[in-house]
Amino acid sequence: MFLIEAFVYIGTIAFAxxxxxxxxxxxxxMFGVLLxxxxxxxxxxxxxxxxxxxxxxxxxxxxxxxxxxxxASLATILFHEKFDRFEHGIAFFDAIGLGVFTAxxxxxxxxxxxxxxxxxxxxxxxxxxGGGVLRDVFVREIPLVFRKxxxxxxxxxxxxxxxxxxxxxxxxxxLYICLVVTLTIRILALKWKWNVPIVHKKPNV
Amino acid sequence: MFLIEAFVYIGTIAFAxxxxxxxxxxxxxMFGVLLxxxxxxxxxxxxxxxxxxxxxxxxxxxxxxxxxxxxASLATILFHEKFDRFEHGIAFFDAIGLGVFTAxxxxxxxxxxxxxxxxxxxxxxxxxxGGGVLRDVFVREIPLVFRKxxxxxxxxxxxxxxxxxxxxxxxxxxLYICLVVTLTIRILALKWKWNVPIVHKKPNV
Amino acid sequence: MFLIEAFVYIGTIAFAxxxxxxxxxxxxxMFGVLLxxxxxxxxxxxxxxxxxxxxxxxxxxxxxxxxxxxxASLATILFHEKFDRFEHGIAFFDAIGLGVFTAxxxxxxxxxxxxxxxxxxxxxxxxxxGGGVLRDVFVREIPLVFRKxxxxxxxxxxxxxxxxxxxxxxxxxxLYICLVVTLTIRILALKWKWNVPIVHKKPNV
Numbered sequence: 001m002f003l004i005e006a007f008v009y010i011g012t013i014a015f016a017x018x019x020x021x022x023x024x025x026x027x028x029x030m031f032g033v034l035l036x037x038x039x040x041x042x043x044x045x046x047x048x049x050x051x052x053x054x055x056x057x058x059x060x061x062x063x064x065x066x067x068x069x070x071x072a073s074l075a076t077i078l079f080h081e082k083f084d085r086f087e088h089g090i091a092f093f094d095a096i097g098l099g100v101f102t103a104x105x106x107x108x109x110x111x112x113x114x115x116x117x118x119x120x121x122x123x124x125x126x127x128x129x130g131g132g133v134l135r136d137v138f139v140r141e142i143p144l145v146f147r148k149x150x151x152x153x154x155x156x157x158x159x160x161x162x163x164x165x166x167x168x169x170x171x172x173x174x175l176y177i178c179l180v181v182t183l184t185i186r187i188l189a190l191k192w193k194w195n196v197p198i199v200h201k202k203p204n205v
Numbered sequence: 206m207f208l209i210e211a212f213v214y215i216g217t218i219a220f221a222x223x224x225x226x227x228x229x230x231x232x233x234x235m236f237g238v239l240l241x242x243x244x245x246x247x248x249x250x251x252x253x254x255x256x257x258x259x260x261x262x263x264x265x266x267x268x269x270x271x272x273x274x275x276x277a278s279l280a281t282i283l284f285h286e287k288f289d290r291f292e293h294g295i296a297f298f299d300a301i302g303l304g305v306f307t308a309x310x311x312x313x314x315x316x317x318x319x320x321x322x323x324x325x326x327x328x329x330x331x332x333x334x335g336g337g338v339l340r341d342v343f344v345r346e347i348p349l350v351f352r353k354x355x356x357x358x359x360x361x362x363x364x365x366x367x368x369x370x371x372x373x374x375x376x377x378x379x380l381y382i383c384l385v386v387t388l389t390i391r392i393l394a395l396k397w398k399w400n401v402p403i404v405h406k407k408p409n410v
Numbered sequence: 411m412f413l414i415e416a417f418v419y420i421g422t423i424a425f426a427x428x429x430x431x432x433x434x435x436x437x438x439x440m441f442g443v444l445l446x447x448x449x450x451x452x453x454x455x456x457x458x459x460x461x462x463x464x465x466x467x468x469x470x471x472x473x474x475x476x477x478x479x480x481x482a483s484l485a486t487i488l489f490h491e492k493f494d495r496f497e498h499g500i501a502f503f504d505a506i507g508l509g510v511f512t513a514x515x516x517x518x519x520x521x522x523x524x525x526x527x528x529x530x531x532x533x534x535x536x537x538x539x540g541g542g543v544l545r546d547v548f549v550r551e552i553p554l555v556f557r558k559x560x561x562x563x564x565x566x567x568x569x570x571x572x573x574x575x576x577x578x579x580x581x582x583x584x585l586y587i588c589l590v591v592t593l594t595i596r597i598l599a600l601k602w603k604w605n606v607p608i609v610h611k612k613p614n615v
Contacts (some may be wrong), residue, residue: 029606031563032556046461047519051251051259055463056529078607109261117537119261120267129283133343138543139552142344146228146237151237196483199282256456258465286607314466323473324466338548351433351442360439401439404487 004175008104009068011097016041016069018094019135020076021083026139030077036135037073038066044130048105048123052112089192098155099182102128103175106159110166117163124159124178125152150189150196158182209380213309214273216302221246221274224340225281231344241340242278247271249335253310253328257317296395302362304387306356307333308380311364315371322368329364329383332356335403345405355394355401365388414585418514419478421507426451426479428504429545430486431493436549440487447483452476452541458515458533462522484596501600508565509592512538513585516569520576527573534569534588535562560599560606568592 019040023033042059042109049057059065077081083090105127109120129145129152136143145152162178188194212376224245228238246263256257281288288295298304310332314325334350342347350357367383374382393399429450433443452469459467467473486493493500515537519530539555539562546553555562572588579587598604 024609031606060529119265196236199229273517324470401441
């Protein structure tokens with residue numbers, strides 16, 4: 001599990017940076033930048049824990065995720081101009097975050113003996129996108145996951161892969177498969193600008 | 206309880222359609238349309254379950270509500286132009302949804318031996334309007350329940366009717382009374398355009 | 411604890427007034443004004459209770475907080491023009507609300523034997539700002555705590571003071587110290603217009 005733990009930190013850092021960068025773009029004050037970074041990094045796991053009864057939520061008890069998020073947000077305040085130039089790099093880390101948070105979230109539902117497939121997929125999705133949804137709502141954006149690019153779909157595909165391989169292979173291997181499937185779909189979608197089609201509203205005749 | 210169950214499906218379908226129609230109007234992509242339909246249909250029950258400790262929430266465990274919402278959202282993508290012409294029909298189904306979700310929510314608080322009247326009314330309201338509130342927040346609208354028409358008031362009146370009749374009559378009958386009271390007030394408000402007055406802010410002299 | 415209880419009512423009233431005033435400014439209808447007042451006054455405690463497993467949340471069970479909030483919101487509808495002239499007075503009551511809700515929230519985490527410092531600070535912050543964050547999200551404002559003035563920082567300083575003094579002095583005294591620290595910082599920030607600096611986004615060269 002050591003490798004997964006390392007990926008969790010990468011995802012936490014990427015999510016904290018994405019929240020802090022958006023906060024800076026929206027002219028929030030420094031406290032707002034730190035708070036939005038923390039919210040983006042920690043909220044997905046908190047919402048998942050509320051839904052599966054893991055009380056109090058791990059992200060609010062174990063201080064290491066908070067500390068890593070805080071450091072990442074502080075670094076964003078100091079170096080945000082340089083971070084802008086690494087937009088693609090951050091999108092790549094964000095994809096790692098989506099993948100690993102999906103894997104950890106789906107696995108949390110599974111390991112608590114909740115074997116309902118819909119719940120597992122929902123917990124993967126909530127953990128993966130929850131922080132980003134709150135981030136966008138707090139600065140009055142329609143959440144990214146509703147708007148464009150293969151984002152939520154990548155998470156769902158990863159959780160389905162985890163469910164399929166969980167009993168066939170070992171649980172740890174299925175975690176990595178979930179991460180790799182989510183990450184691969186997300187990266188390919190970014191690279192080739194895959195988008196889900198928009199249902200254009202035609203005027204009534 | 207069979208009839209109530211049938212009403213729950215009607216309400217779930219109506220709420221999924223209302224979320225999907227709004228998503229299409231806001232030019233969300235197809236995934237966003239499905240996700241907003243699901244959120245509108247399922248979130249009220251999820252929030253209520255979090256508040257009364259029904260973990261994990263029924264709407265995330267029993268797949269039938271998810272499947273019904275998904276089918277209703279897919280149908281909305283295919284036939285949304287036709288649905289537009291049935292705006293009044295959808296408002297009618299939505300009123301059924303408000304009524305039945307209020308009844309189910311208030312009853313869930315009651316049947317878990319929480320006999321506090323305010324909690325019962327609050328759980329009816331949260332279940333009835335929660336999905337719609339999230340739907341509106343996610344597309345940057347002020348939630349409908351804050352803005353116009355007798356909506357939340359209909360839910361509150363229904364829950365009060367349920368509390369009053371619960372011990373006098375049988376629990377099942379009080380469920381139907383709650384549904385009928387909420388539905389009737391909501392339909393009459395739509396038909397005669399009842400609105401709660403606005404407190405206009407007068408300029409300071 | 412009698413004095414703390416009195417402060418809780420003052421805070422509840424101040425938060426209900428702040429929600430109702432904002433709702434009137436945004437032209438919500440009377441039901442919306444009452445609902446936003448109630449949400450602002452009660453939601454912080456509800457979210458905290460969900461996170462520490464105090465189910466169902468106290469604010470939804472004990473009717474006195476609901477009744478006090480309802481009366482304060484009704485009074486706001488009747489006298490909002492006069493309340494406008496007392497803007498500074500309301501900001502002062504709001505500061506009491508922030509202080510006492512922070513103290514009560516941090517103390518709730520501590521007294522449930524959750525001795526993790528980050529959780530205690532987070533529960534103080536969530537209880538103190540949660541209602542205001544929902545209030546602002548529901549009327550499409552970026553939540554105040556992200557935007558300006560020493561608000562969240564005052565709450566954090568108060569919780570830290572509570573943690574430091576909790577084992578040194580008596581729990582009750584540390585509650586008052588938390589309240590006084592939060593209140594003092596918040597009032598001084600208002601009086602001297604202290605703000606956290608904004609991280610201005612410089613254009614890329």
